[in-house]
Amino acid sequence: MEKKLILVTGPSGVGKTTIAYALLKDMPELERLVTFTTREQRPNEKDGIDYHFISREDFEEKIKNGQMFEYDEHYGYLYGNSKEDLEKIWKDNKIAMMVLDLQGVKTVLKVFPAATSIFLVPDTLDNLKNRILQRPMSQDDFDKRWEKATSEMKEASVCTNQIENAEDELEKTIEKVRNIILQ
DSSP: OOOOEEEEEOSTTSSHHHHHHHHHHHOTTEEEOOOEEOSOOOTTOOBTTTBEEOOHHHHHHHHHTTOEEEEEEETTEEEEEEHHHHHHHHHTTOEEEEEOOHHHHHHHHHHOTTOEEEEEEESOHHHHHHHHHTSOOOHHHHHHHHHHHHHHHTTGGGSSEEEEEOTTOHHHHHHHHHHHHTO
16 A cells, blocks of 8 residues: 555634544544644543643654654644654555644645645634634634634645535535545
């Protein structure tokens, strides 16, 4: 099997994680590359499943040792992905999938220009705003996320594929993304 890498991105609240988990459940040939982060674990998250939660010191050590093929800092926390984890997915003859922000996609595409990139677009800005507001966060956090979301949507063309995730049409969106992965 060829070494295939799928990059799923889009603004905060567009449904990246929901779509990714649905695909992972239905496609045994797909495996998510779990990102490392220095941010604190949220109550509903599982270490090693949602993220690898590590200290800033340990993360910086991985960078220094060349273990990360990409990394970046957002909202004061480091996020990045391990070369070893990606190689293991490919060694197991699986398709690697990453869920990341647009900056992460740009970084990964520099390292893996043949990766398949998918930008999820909301059907309306109002629906996107409502989805973001459903998350527990301060007004300041919302303002930062909203600014970043609207900025990212202006750069959707960085990705080879743009797929609309319309309200109440999740299954259609999942099917469109699945078809791109299987191309």
